Amino acid sequence: MSDKKIKIAVxxxxxxxAKLTAKQLIVLAKYLEEGEELELTTFQQLYIEIPEERKTEIIAEFEEAGLSCYPVGNYVKSLRTCNFCxxxxEEGMPVAIELNKRIAGKHVPFTLKPAYTGCPIGCGEPMINDIGVMKIxxxxxxYVGGKSKGKDAEAGILLMEQLTPDELYQAIDKxxxxxxxxxKKREAFHKFVKRFGADELLASINQ
Structure with a gap:
């Protein structure tokens, strides 16, 4: 019997x-051995290692407890959001939920971080992530091409505005x-945007 473990994000x-219930904490703790730790990321996710051969069963158990589960690696991360205060x-939570459902877990050349905020205050930090959405x-x-880390950190480019939800979904899908x-392989999204060009990106979306 294999004891190989894989890492998933929840x-x-x-x-x-960004909250967890007692039930969710208890079900996560079931799969932590003594001395093991949960890794909390800056993107409102927890990393946990689970037995690979029981992956389907354990994910079903997590989801029954109300947890969302995502792959770790070169995938679109789950949507970082504001607190919908x-x-x-008013702040478009149904749109954020639908967008997350459509894009989270998609394979990409390099980890892609999308963010959403329900008003111009910007608590979800959309302007400094790869793809950012702001409800106004x-x-x-x-917004596209933001970079949150490093001495060359910068805000993203306002690519499109006054979009309907359907227009937003279609643009991000494209x-x-x-x-x-x-x-390119392992090309960060902000580098891709600069190499490809914002005007060319917009033209491709509008084709």
């Missing part, structure tokens, strides 16, 4: 704040597909 899903509908009144602005098709 969180409590998209809701008011003004309310789920009843529409959405889309951007990720283009990154998969044209991105």
């Amino acid at each position: 969180n409590g899903g998209i809701k008011f704040g 003004k309310g789920a509908e 009144k009843d529409s959405y602005s889309l 951007i990720i597909n283009l990154y998969n098709e044209q991105g």
